[in-house]
Amino acid sequence: MTGVFSRRIEAMIAGFIRRRTPTRSTPMTIGRRRLYILPTRSGAIFAVLLVVMLLGATNYSNSLGFALTFWLAAIALVSMHHAHRNLLGLVLTRVSAAPVFAGGHARFKITLDNTARRARRGVRISAPGIEGEDLAAVIAPGGRVDLQLSVPAARRGHLACPRLRVETIVPLGLFRAWSWLAPSAQTLVYPQPAGPRPRPAPADDGDAATPAPARGNDEFLGHRPYIRGDSLREIDWKASARTDGLLVHEHTRRSANTLWLDYAHAGARDPEARLSQLARWVLDAERDGLTYGLRLPGTALAPDAGRGHREACLRALALL
Amino acid sequence: MSRAATTASWPPAPARGQRLRLTGCLALVALPHLFHLPPWVSAIAATLLVWQAQAAWRSRPLPGRLIRFALAAAALGSVLAGFGRISGQEAGVSLLVMLLALKLCEIRSHRDAMVFLSLTAFLLITQFLFSQSLAMAVYLVIGTWLITAAFIDVSSEIAPTGAFTHSARLLLQALPVAALLFVLFPRVPGPLWGLPSDAGARATTGLSERMSPGSISSLATSDAVALRVRFPAGDMPPAPARYWRGPVFWDFDDGTWRGSPAADALPAADIRPVADAIVRADITLEATRHPWLIALDVPLGTDHRSRMSPGATLYAEDDIDERIRYHARSALAYRLDPRLGAAARERATRLPAGGNPRARATARRWRTQADAPQGIVDRALTHFREHPFHYTLSPARTGRDSSIDDFLFETREGFCEHYAGAFTFLMRAAGVPARVVTGYQGGERALVGDYWVVRNSDAHAWSEVWLDGRGWVRVDPTAAVAPGRIEAGVAGSLSDSQALPYMARADEGAWYRMQMLWDGVNAAWNRWFLAYGPQQQQRLLERIGLGGLRGALVALTFGVAVLLGLLALWLGWRMRQRRAADPVTRQWQRVCDRLAAIGYPRARHEGPQAYGARVARARPDLADELGAIVAGYIRLCYAANPGSADTQAFVARAAAFDPRRPRKPRD
Numbered sequence: 001m002t003g004v005f006s007r008r009i010e011a012m013i014a015g016f017i018r019r020r021t022p023t024r025s026t027p028m029t030i031g032r033r034r035l036y037i038l039p040t041r042s043g044a045i046f047a048v049l050l051v052v053m054l055l056g057a058t059n060y061s062n063s064l065g066f067a068l069t070f071w072l073a074a075i076a077l078v079s080m081h082h083a084h085r086n087l088l089g090l091v092l093t094r095v096s097a098a099p100v101f102a103g104g105h106a107r108f109k110i111t112l113d114n115t116a117r118r119a120r121r122g123v124r125i126s127a128p129g130i131e132g133e134d135l136a137a138v139i140a141p142g143g144r145v146d147l148q149l150s151v152p153a154a155r156r157g158h159l160a161c162p163r164l165r166v167e168t169i170v171p172l173g174l175f176r177a178w179s180w181l182a183p184s185a186q187t188l189v190y191p192q193p194a195g196p197r198p199r200p201a202p203a204d205d206g207d208a209a210t211p212a213p214a215r216g217n218d219e220f221l222g223h224r225p226y227i228r229g230d231s232l233r234e235i236d237w238k239a240s241a242r243t244d245g246l247l248v249h250e251h252t253r254r255s256a257n258t259l260w261l262d263y264a265h266a267g268a269r270d271p272e273a274r275l276s277q278l279a280r281w282v283l284d285a286e287r288d289g290l291t292y293g294l295r296l297p298g299t300a301l302a303p304d305a306g307r308g309h310r311e312a313c314l315r316a317l318a319l320l
Numbered sequence: 321m322s323r324a325a326t327t328a329s330w331p332p333a334p335a336r337g338q339r340l341r342l343t344g345c346l347a348l349v350a351l352p353h354l355f356h357l358p359p360w361v362s363a364i365a366a367t368l369l370v371w372q373a374q375a376a377w378r379s380r381p382l383p384g385r386l387i388r389f390a391l392a393a394a395a396l397g398s399v400l401a402g403f404g405r406i407s408g409q410e411a412g413v414s415l416l417v418m419l420l421a422l423k424l425c426e427i428r429s430h431r432d433a434m435v436f437l438s439l440t441a442f443l444l445i446t447q448f449l450f451s452q453s454l455a456m457a458v459y460l461v462i463g464t465w466l467i468t469a470a471f472i473d474v475s476s477e478i479a480p481t482g483a484f485t486h487s488a489r490l491l492l493q494a495l496p497v498a499a500l501l502f503v504l505f506p507r508v509p510g511p512l513w514g515l516p517s518d519a520g521a522r523a524t525t526g527l528s529e530r531m532s533p534g535s536i537s538s539l540a541t542s543d544a545v546a547l548r549v550r551f552p553a554g555d556m557p558p559a560p561a562r563y564w565r566g567p568v569f570w571d572f573d574d575g576t577w578r579g580s581p582a583a584d585a586l587p588a589a590d591i592r593p594v595a596d597a598i599v600r601a602d603i604t605l606e607a608t609r610h611p612w613l614i615a616l617d618v619p620l621g622t623d624h625r626s627r628m629s630p631g632a633t634l635y636a637e638d639d640i641d642e643r644i645r646y647h648a649r650s651a652l653a654y655r656l657d658p659r660l661g662a663a664a665r666e667r668a669t670r671l672p673a674g675g676n677p678r679a680r681a682t683a684r685r686w687r688t689q690a691d692a693p694q695g696i697v698d699r700a701l702t703h704f705r706e707h708p709f710h711y712t713l714s715p716a717r718t719g720r721d722s723s724i725d726d727f728l729f730e731t732r733e734g735f736c737e738h739y740a741g742a743f744t745f746l747m748r749a750a751g752v753p754a755r756v757v758t759g760y761q762g763g764e765r766a767l768v769g770d771y772w773v774v775r776n777s778d779a780h781a782w783s784e785v786w787l788d789g790r791g792w793v794r795v796d797p798t799a800a801v802a803p804g805r806i807e808a809g810v811a812g813s814l815s816d817s818q819a820l821p822y823m824a825r826a827d828e829g830a831w832y833r834m835q836m837l838w839d840g841v842n843a844a845w846n847r848w849f850l851a852y853g854p855q856q857q858q859r860l861l862e863r864i865g866l867g868g869l870r871g872a873l874v875a876l877t878f879g880v881a882v883l884l885g886l887l888a889l890w891l892g893w894r895m896r897q898r899r900a901a902d903p904v905t906r907q908w909q910r911v912c913d914r915l916a917a918i919g920y921p922r923a924r925h926e927g928p929q930a931y932g933a934r935v936a937r938a939r940p941d942l943a944d945e946l947g948a949i950v951a952g953y954i955r956l957c958y959a960a961n962p963g964s965a966d967t968q969a970f971v972a973r974a975a976a977f978d979p980r981r982p983r984k985p986r987d
Contacts, residue, residue: 045438059512071460075498173430
């Protein structure tokens with residue numbers, strides 16, 4: 001429970017710190033202004049013992065006793081400086097996390113860069129209210145580490161990276177230096193795939209006997225931006241050259257067994273439960289290699305297949 | 321459930337290697353205590369340490385609460401039985417050593433290790449109560465290095481060798497701050513609460529409160545320094561005047577000379593110094609465990625608080641339990657008690673009713689032959705000179721009731737206490753007031769530094785007789801037998817100088833010079849470091865022009881201390897309130913602690929579920945209970961609004977969880 005001592009004070013000055021810790025985009029550097037330091041509980045015990053030693057040395061007029069007491073006190077003071085320096089100038093380069101399903105944990109990958117010429121040790125990352133932590137035992141001079149923080153993803157939608165506490169008790173454990181970082185990074189939480197309803201059967205809008213045709217047979221509709229997971233062969237390089245991003249041919253599929261996943265037919269009255277049901281269906285349809293479209297209130301995704309399509313669907317479900 | 325861990329487990333509890341190194345650290349720091357603690361304490365501490373080292377080596381779990389309690393009680397009991405108390409220097413340190421060795425058995429968390437190391441630092445400081453020699457200063461450096469490295473080892477995620485280099489760097493960086501604190505931190509004169517009766521270095525030999533045959537010759541075999549003297553103006557007086565006055569003995573009984581309360585009740589000595597014979601000396605006196613202050617004969621006064629005794633010895637208010645420095649004035653030419661009161665005369669001529677008939681008869685004969693007391697004195701000295709008396713460290717034994725007769729007429733071998741005692745006896749038997757004075761005679765110039773050294777081997781005893789019109793007059797019968805004793809020291813006068821310690825011998829070999837050099841270093845150490853206290857600090861501040869700053873320094877230090885104390889109190893109070901707020905986390909942590917105690921510590925990144933599953937696989941008998949606890953914990957942590965009933969159920973279940981309790985094997 002070392003550190004509880006100083007953690008209490010944090011709470012006291014929480015408002016003050018929040019004001020000083022604006023949410024910012026990475027990279028961000030730990031500067032003097034938002035680097036705090038206080039004795040740990042062990043440090044407080046050590047200080048009490050130093051006082052006792054001082055009284056003892058005075059009582060016995062013991063010069064070596066004075067020397068030891070003052071030296072230990074000086075060492076503790078120097079260690080405070082070391083703890084401070086251990087975090088000062090540390091750079092939070094990037095924070096990112098892959099989308100997760102609600103009920104799981106978003107794993108925020110936190111990249112720390114040590115631009116100093118000294119190694120940094122025992123740098124710990126945690127977030128208040130979140131049961132997770134990670135520790136960089138050592139960051140070499142000029143080196144980089146990736147730490148992970150698992151944040152429970154309770155609800156679908158955007159999940160912002162929590163306010164991060166970067167702290168250290170190196171070298172002696174008598175002082176704890178810490179800083180608050182509020183990176184603006186966020187990730188997406190898909191609805192939890194769940195629901196009792198079986199996946200609806202593909203609607204037969206043509207010749208049911210015909211197997212799924214090759215994509216080349218599709219009718220060209222236009223271009224849409226590239227989504228991760230799209231086949232490279234679908235990229236229209238000529239069109240892409242005229243714009244900033246990559247463009248992909250979009251086709252209608254004259255698929256025989258197109259599956260429409262419809263919000264209106266997802267059962268339960270509770271909208272969240274419906275979204276969960278839809279997420280379940282999306283995953284199942286993708287697993288079964290089907291072409292599927294998604295109909296949501298106010299929006300629809302044309303039938304398609306592939307990782308990119310699956311993620312687009314889940315994204316739409318997350319953000320509805 | 322992915323990896324997750326409670327923040328409470330950080331920093332991690334010491335691992336096996338760290339436990340081993342903590343054990344080693346304690347063993348090394350406690351080592352010098354071997355030399356002054358009773359062997360049984362050292363034996364118990366060593367046994368505990370070996371046991372703990374073995375347990376750490378084999379990664380055995382820590383012993384249970386019952387065993388720890390029993391061992392602590394046994395340690396307390398053994399100290400009580402051995403010392404009869406648990407306070408006092410030796411008993412306290414013995415207890416501390418044993419309890420620290422026991423504390424090793426309950427290092428379960430990082431904070432335990434930190435508390436253990438803080439206490440080890442405290443153990444280090446107790447060494448200096450026993451000795452403050454230069455060797456101990458070296459030990460201070462080693463101990464501080466070890467302890468700092470151990471702090472780094474448990475807190476810094478660094479290899480042990482790295483901990484050593486890192487701690488060396490810290491020590492060096494801290495040195496200037498430490499030096500500043502040492503010099504400028506306001507010193508308050510001690511003692512604050514009184515010293516235990518066994519304070520100070522043990523086995524201090526020196527002058528004692530009584531003199532019997534052998535008591536001074538036993539000192540002659542000790543090289544130890546008794547006092548060091550500087551003469552701020554002038555120089556050491558010539559050899560015949562180098563008498564350093566110590567306790568004076570008035571009463572003789574059973575072959576022993578001693579002081580007495582009755583003698584102390586006599587009026588204080590009346591000293592009339594001759595104006596131009598006053599010598600000033602700065603004296604550094606080693607701890608004597610007695611209250612007298614040694615000074616050149618005859619002392620007039622010191623800047624240390626003291627009183628003049630009837631025997632013209634200076635007494636401090638308390639025993640000298642540590643090395644002290646004082647400025648003493650002495651008169652080399654003087655009249656001491658020109659008028660002798662009736663009580664003093666009676667006491668100075670008193671002899672026991674019987675014993676030593678030959679000596680008494682001889683004295684009576686001298687008295688009838690001589691026309692004045694001075695004649696009796698001369699007659700006695702002639703007796704010593706003309707008969708074959710030997711000055712020796714190892715005289716033949718004499719009977720207790722006839723020690724004077726045996727010495728004067730049979731063995732004729734003795735050291736200064738024999739001569740002084742027999743002479744004083746003869747004078748009293750002849751009706752001349754006389755008393756025994758003990759102290760030192762001689763002293764040698766230090767090779768390095770402008771000062772003189774007086775050693776225990778310079779201890780001496782002589783007589784004083786009271787003569788009408790002259791007062792107390794020093795008579796040194798040893799000088800009659802061995803004149804060289806006064807001119808050249810013990811070594812020049814003994815017939816068997818091999819029995820003397822090296823430093824008291826007269827030949828100046830290379831070894832002797834080295835020893836004297838070493839003494840010079842020690843003297844500088846004493847003068848500049850060990851004696852640094854409130855007075856020296858004030859003097860130093862005045863010298864650098866900051867004399868008026870001391871008051872400000874004291875006020876500032878006191879103010880900051882009070883502020884910090886109040887802040888700490890406030891934080892502690894707030895912390896207590898906060899801690900009560902989250903019983904769930906606390907109970908979960910206790911469950912983890914209990915599992916760690918039976919050998920299943922939680923890995924850093926292990927979430928509650930993964931941890932519970934791992935323990936359940938290893939200990940299927942715990943699976944049900946643990947599963948319920950983990951499930952409850954997760955529900956309470958992640959539910960939006962956990963009900964208070966859930967919380968209560970979890971707390972009750974977790975509090976009742978005891979993995980040590982035997983369980984029925986699952987079928």
